[in-house]
Amino acid sequence: MKKIVFALLLPILVVASGYTVQAAGFKDVPEDHYAYEAILWAEEYDIVNGYADGTFKPNATITEQQFAKLLANFYELESPYDELKKQTPLANWSDEFYNRLASYGVPLNGYFDNNIRGANVKRGVVAQAISHLVNGKSGLDQSIQFLLDYYISTGQNLQYENRNLQKFFGVSNNMTRAQVVTMLHRMDERNFYEISDYAQKINENMSNASLNTRAKNGQNQLDKTMQLTTPSNSAWNGTYSYYYKWGTGSTDFNRRDAYISNATSKSFTIFMTANDGTAAGSVDGTATITSNTKAVMNKSSNGNRCVLEFERHNNALKITEVDCRKEHDEGTNFSGTLKKQ
Template sequence: MKKLVCALLLPLLVVASGYTVQAAGFKDVPEDHYAYEAIMWAEEYDIVNGYADGTFKPNATITEQQFAKLLANFYELESPYDELKKQTPAANWSDEFYNRLASYGVPLNGYFDNTIRAASVKRGVVAQAITHLANGKSGLDQSIQFLLDYYISTGQNLQYENRNLQKFFGVTNNMTRAQVVTMLYRMDERNFYEISEDAQALHENKSNTSLNMRAKNGQNQLDKTMQLTTPSKSAWDGTYLYYYKWGTGSTDFNRRDAYISNTTSKNFNIFITANDGTAAGSVDGTATITSSTKAVMNKSSNGNRCVLEFERLNNALKITEVDCRTMHDEGTNFSGTLKK
């Protein structure tokens, strides 16, 4: 977020003795609240908003989707051209923020599941997500150290100081809305509002990686102890990839990505992208399961003819295109064997 000046903000309410001065728009954030300045700053720059009753609920535990909104707004992340294909397909108010964060490969848990998005976010996840955007791809310990070194955050368990970094930081603890806003306020004060080269490169996406794959890579970047993903309900479900670089040029590659979700006993949703340097295409639709290892799709979700045959292998997916000419450029197709 590029800000020339962090203006001095006057409270909207000036009152007589005996009343509490409130932060602009939030009746539950008094002037003596430790996060008062941070919350006023965040509201001024449209990073946060409150609830319909005029409160901010600064001491409420923050969910991952609330954190996702704050982080995407703080960095003014650009929206990608495509959208995530979720395991829980129902539209959610946080979809636009997760789409933006996925484009930059931010480590988060809830990309594909609305239930996980609504769960409390752990301090360790917050540390890795912020550090990824501020300082580049980092492990859990590196992320914590970055926040501590620049006094963006402090430890919670003093008895572990200089003994156990993760316990000192409290990686498994929840955070409040005020704590996260305060952390972003300190990021701004220390001029950490520029996006890291790692995150920017993922967004520019010169390797033509699908949005779902960038989201999955973000999930996998989280420390194993911080990962919280919905277990696959079917052997079909998952993300599959094929990539082959056959030359030194920027277009000398072949890539296939497939994402299968919402599998039932009869069918599953499939989303595929294909890119062969200069030729590309994508298709999504519903495939009918014909046996324990085979399935077929006859048309895309927009009604175009697209016949694809699928065979589930050991940690792989074989795709054979019969006819999908309306769904991709000349010179490429959706065929290939992709690894899970």
């Protein structure tokens, strides 16, 4: 694996006794965090970034599109000449990474749907995607065993050890940012840089298969229990945006973006950002649905108090911040009415 030369590693803070030593300036990653070294490594080689508020959010769940970016960056996969033709045609920041992974036939769910991309990625999907690139075409059990044999990952449910491999590994559990970065760091330590012959042949594409065909084959390679090819029909799910340019300067604008996924009859997952020119912030968490058109979130995924009220309109989402000061920079908030994209 070629290492990226334009490293972005910030100096490690060395401070007096009694203060927390932080990883690359991330105020929520102390030196004694289990993923401290992995996060330093991942930022050094531009595999992962932090948030605008100076945090890394190591315990935040990771979506499939965020995982796709990390995996494509780890292997420095080249972009194909063509692009995926999606069912949701709106451009998405993750398009580049899904195009690159599709050219290698990597097993993922979200190639054709932006909504699926924003859902939390399951441990079983991560296992099959990594094993495909490192070890060739593998079923779910083979992929899990590969990760366990090389201590790239471990099991989560000890009561099933030597009894049920998938339950022991926790295939349906969500993954956190710190967990995924730790897995990639262990791959680096074990010199798993080379792409498997199987994935390489898909990329060489001697049969001239379209990028969509290779992506679909990757989807089908996922274990049936891991496949998520039909998005929820909940009216809450979707991408919402607001942008207003009020002057001619480069910072004379207001922007709000929100992504709602995993909606059920009771709750949904929310990730949103706010940028008011020079001030920016982000927040993610779970909101409770209180009626057909209203919902409320009381705390962020970090456990901080963060009260947001949501009201769903036709093709729009009104968001009102009541108190969420610990989750964004001073000078901005998450309020506004955003149009559904």
